[in-house]
Amino acid sequence: MDGSQTVFCLQRGSTGFRSLSDPPVPETDSRACRAAWYAAARAARGQVRDFTEKQYPQNFHTGTINDRDGTHFGLFHAQYLLIAFVGDRRQWYTAEFQEPPxxxxxxxxxxFTVLGASLLLSPLTGADSTALSAAERKQIRYWQPETLGATLFKFWD
Structure with missing residues (x-):
């Protein structure tokens, strides 16, 4: 091993922000997210308790699965095929990310790319943010998220 680390690259639109002059940000199909969540519940031998589409200003859909190990809360990024797991349902997240089941x-x-807690809780300064738009960088300076997860799964307006 050479000691180098893979750096997470924040893609344009991954914060959900853009200026009116920027091209539209990509969007994940909430129906595809829902279908994947139901398939995951079958793999878990559990049941979907709910799946809720994003509501402004969130940039993520949420889902809950109950299985023999308890309740699992998933966050589906609304712009990219990313999913994170958290301990409970909230409007926004900072340090609540958990390892996926x-x-x-x-x-x-x-x-979908399933993101682990160690990546989501890593400092935002360690991520490659060169692809972000000027509008996204401005929002990051304003809101000052400290972690990658708080940047990807946000509740900023």
């Missing part, structure tokens, strides 16, 4: 690998079959 083992059955979350089923989400990868639908094209």
């Amino acid at each position: 083992a059955w979350a690998v089923a989400l990868g079959e639908f094209g």
Whole structure:
């Protein structure tokens, strides 16, 4: 091993912000997110308790699965095929990210990247943000999220 680390690259639109002069940001299909969540519940031998589409100013959809190990809360990024797991449902997240359950690998079959807690809790300063737009950088300076997870799964307006 050479000691180098893979750096997470924030893509344009990953904060959900843009100026009116910027091209539209990509959007994930909430129906695809819902279908993946139901497939994950089957893999978990659990039940979907709910799946809720994003509501402004959130940039993520939320879902809950109950299985024999308890309740699992997933956050589906609204712009990219990313998912994170948290301990409970809130409007925004800073340090509440958790490691995904083992059955979350089923989400990868639908094209989702399942993000682990160590990555989400890593300092934003360690991420490659060169692809972000000027509008996104301005919002980051204003809101000052400290972690990658707080930047990706946000409740800023």
